[in-house]
Amino acid sequence: MNFLVFVKQVPDTETKIQIAGDGKSIVEDGVNFIVSPYDEIAIEEALLQKEALGGEITVATMGPNRGEAALRTALAMGCDKAVHLEDDAFEGADSYATAKALAAVVKKLNPDLIFLGKQGVGTDNTQVGQMVAEMAGLGHIGMCVKLEIDGDKIRGEREIEGGRETIEVSLPAVVVAQKGLNEPRYPALRGIMQAKRKPIEKLTVADLGLSADEVGAAGSKTEFARLEMPPAREAGKKLEVEPEVAAKEIVAFLKNEAKAL
Amino acid sequence: MILVFAEQRDGVLKKASKEAVSEGKRLSSKLAVPVAAVLMGKGADQAVDEVKKFGPDKVFVTEGASLDQYSADGFAEATANIAKEQNATVILFPATTMGVDVAPRVAAQLEAGLVSDITGLEVANGKLVATKPVYSGKAVATVNFKSDIQMVTLRSNVFPLEENPSDPEVLKVDASGISPKGVAVSTELKEGGKVELAEAAIVISGGRGMKGPENFPLIEEVATLLGGAVGASRAAVDAGWIDHSYQVGQTGKVVSPTVYIACGISGAIQHIAGMGSSKFIIAINKDEDAPIFSVSSLGIVGDLFKVVPALTEELKKLG
Numbered sequence: 001m002n003f004l005v006f007v008k009q010v011p012d013t014e015t016k017i018q019i020a021g022d023g024k025s026i027v028e029d030g031v032n033f034i035v036s037p038y039d040e041i042a043i044e045e046a047l048l049q050k051e052a053l054g055g056e057i058t059v060a061t062m063g064p065n066r067g068e069a070a071l072r073t074a075l076a077m078g079c080d081k082a083v084h085l086e087d088d089a090f091e092g093a094d095s096y097a098t099a100k101a102l103a104a105v106v107k108k109l110n111p112d113l114i115f116l117g118k119q120g121v122g123t124d125n126t127q128v129g130q131m132v133a134e135m136a137g138l139g140h141i142g143m144c145v146k147l148e149i150d151g152d153k154i155r156g157e158r159e160i161e162g163g164r165e166t167i168e169v170s171l172p173a174v175v176v177a178q179k180g181l182n183e184p185r186y187p188a189l190r191g192i193m194q195a196k197r198k199p200i201e202k203l204t205v206a207d208l209g210l211s212a213d214e215v216g217a218a219g220s221k222t223e224f225a226r227l228e229m230p231p232a233r234e235a236g237k238k239l240e241v242e243p244e245v246a247a248k249e250i251v252a253f254l255k256n257e258a259k260a261l
Numbered sequence: 262m263i264l265v266f267a268e269q270r271d272g273v274l275k276k277a278s279k280e281a282v283s284e285g286k287r288l289s290s291k292l293a294v295p296v297a298a299v300l301m302g303k304g305a306d307q308a309v310d311e312v313k314k315f316g317p318d319k320v321f322v323t324e325g326a327s328l329d330q331y332s333a334d335g336f337a338e339a340t341a342n343i344a345k346e347q348n349a350t351v352i353l354f355p356a357t358t359m360g361v362d363v364a365p366r367v368a369a370q371l372e373a374g375l376v377s378d379i380t381g382l383e384v385a386n387g388k389l390v391a392t393k394p395v396y397s398g399k400a401v402a403t404v405n406f407k408s409d410i411q412m413v414t415l416r417s418n419v420f421p422l423e424e425n426p427s428d429p430e431v432l433k434v435d436a437s438g439i440s441p442k443g444v445a446v447s448t449e450l451k452e453g454g455k456v457e458l459a460e461a462a463i464v465i466s467g468g469r470g471m472k473g474p475e476n477f478p479l480i481e482e483v484a485t486l487l488g489g490a491v492g493a494s495r496a497a498v499d500a501g502w503i504d505h506s507y508q509v510g511q512t513g514k515v516v517s518p519t520v521y522i523a524c525g526i527s528g529a530i531q532h533i534a535g536m537g538s539s540k541f542i543i544a545i546n547k548d549e550d551a552p553i554f555s556v557s558s559l560g561i562v563g564d565l566f567k568v569v570p571a572l573t574e575e576l577k578k579l580g
């Protein structure tokens with residue numbers, strides 16, 4: 001079985017965010033970039049399935065040069081080879097333009113099973129997996145928390161409000177990983193050493209058979225007009241009083257200010 | 262036309278769908294174009310009366326067994342077909358697990374821009390302008406559309422629900438030509454009757470300060486008395502005290518209730534990412550320097566094991 005995993009490199013969630021001079025992006029200096037947490041789950045699931053069924057895992061990312069670190073992490077976890085979509089033309093992509101490029105990778109590599117994370121932490125669009133599936137003409141399982149491969153079919157449970165739903169789809173297919181699917185492993189030292197020798201293939205827009213106006217900012221359907229600091233939440237009163245008094249204060253607040261009672 | 266995907270399950274219209282139709286109605290007057298609701302899946306017929314309360318000019322109901330069971334690609338194809346036929350320029354979805362699963366496929370089919378989980382929507386020069394929190398709520402992005410068709414998913418509990426009854430034309434749409442790829446073969450709903458976390462007007466969450474699973478009934482009782490839902494921090498989930506489906510935050514659910522009550526939760530940035538857009542935040546924490554207090558409208562410095570039971574008593578007095 002051939003697996004393809006898409007990973008995005010994102011700022012560590014602990015990072016202090018500073019808005020850049022253009023008012024639309026963040027200052028990258030000093031930012032620690034990591035593999036998006038949901039994408040670690042996607043990688044782990046590919047590893048588990050490969051361990052059970054055999055095959056090969058390709059990991060792919062679209063992004064600037066620093067993205068290579070994310071690929072090395074995935075290789076160190078156990079992926080076999082990597083593809084790096086690196087081209088100035090990919091820059092400034094929204095979800096649509098991102099999916100356009102990733103769907104072209106799917107067409108080129110023809111994998112049996114494709115994994116993505118539920119969301120790229122930070123921008124949190126929660127779109128790219130489903131868009132890739134649509135553009136590649138494949139079925140998908142969204143927000144997958146349990147996966148079973150059964151011959152040429154897969155069955156997955158997904159979280160819905162107040163319960164779970166089981167989706168069945170024929171291969172090839174796309175699985176969008178949600179927390180709970182597995183516990184991602186840490187790369188072992190041996191894996192880190194081996195990762196250094198694993199191949200990373202660079203692909204440009206032309207290599208994917210796309211034109212520059214289909215990807216990046218030019219191919220995007222939305223654009224960030226502004227990025228701003230949120231209005232600071234004003235801390236209200238802080239009370240250190242007897243529990244009974246505190247309880248009365250909470251009820252009064254719920255009634256009078258929140259009008260929730 | 263403005264199209265609103267109004268999620269229903271077994272004839273029950275989601276609260277988030279009502280909010281989306283309400284917002285569709287408001288946009289309809291701002292943009293001076295009609296608004297239509299789209300219902301699909303088993304029970305769609307039974308949801309028509311409910312959706313009429315929120316003022317659509319038309320209601321589309323799909324017909325055909327192929328869409329009885331949920332299918333993201335099937336539902337997307339049906340929605341996109343209606344959008345094309347009606348020349349829809351705006352499509353709204355609730356940011357439910359269904360809306361979030363279907364909308365990107367519709368956007369891909371229609372080559373439309375899509376902004377997810379938005380908390381604000383304005384009209385400028387006839388185009389939509391959406392706002393959404395990014396980077397764990399550390400920044401807010403204002404997003405413009407470059408495409409002719411503009412799509413958004415609306416965060417629950419943010420856009421006001423507004424009854425505005427209408428007498429719309431109800432149109433059946435034949436969906437028998439659609440053959441879905443990924444199909445729901447079973448659905449398992451637990452804890453019937455409980456208020457859904459993402460839709461609750463009041464959420465009371467417990468963190469590591471709860472000390473163990475045996476103490477969660479303390480906040481469950483308050484939730485029941487308030488008609489709200491229980492949530493949790495990742496520390497409580499990782500400790501195995503409560504299921505992940507209750508987790509609020511960066512890697513859990515994003516909630517936006519009228520009131521969020523945090524009990525024994527320190528207020529890490531990844532937790533705030535999931536509840537920072539709540540209208541009011543009340544925190545109960547024994548550490549007066551806990552970061553949660555800096556975002557709280559009301560802070561109680563104290564032992565939750567004393568304050569929460571006292572709160573329960575006080576609420577019971579209200580009857």
Ligand SMILES: Cc1cc2nc3c(=O)[nH]c(=O)nc-3n(C[C@@H](O)[C@H](O)[C@H](O)COP(=O)(O)OP(=O)(O)OC[C@H]3O[C@@H](n4cnc5c(N)ncnc54)[C@H](O)[C@@H]3O)c2cc1C
Nearest residue numbers: 006062094095116117119120123124125126127128223224
């Ligand atoms: C200068 C600049 C301008 C931008 N302008 C916009 C804008 O106008 N509108 C906008 O929406 N966003 C914009 N972005 C953010 C944009 O790059 C997002 O990263 C992109 O939209 C994908 O969003 P996401 O990760 O939230 O997607 P999600 O849909 O949350 O991602 C789901 C999954 O898709 C996969 N995935 C996503 N991106 C990649 C990738 N690059 N490589 C491999 N796999 C991936 C991962 O598996 C991920 O878990 C801009 C960024 C920059 C730097």
Ligand SMILES: Cc1cc2nc3c(=O)[nH]c(=O)nc-3n(C[C@H](O)[C@H](O)[C@H](O)COP(=O)(O)OP(=O)(O)OC[C@H]3O[C@@H](n4cnc5c(N)ncnc54)[C@H](O)[C@@H]3O)c2cc1C
Nearest residue numbers: 468469470494495496510511512513525526527547548565
């Ligand atoms: C990538 C990533 C994603 C994450 N995603 C999430 C997420 O989705 N959701 C999330 O919540 N966290 C998330 N976290 C974890 C987050 O950083 C914190 O570790 C977590 O939120 C802490 O949970 P807590 O506040 O319950 O525990 P703690 O930080 O340990 O706080 C416990 C609090 O309880 C108080 N307390 C103790 N006893 C009492 C008492 N008797 N009465 C009153 N107060 C008491 C203490 O004073 C303390 O403030 C994520 C972290 C990372 C790195």
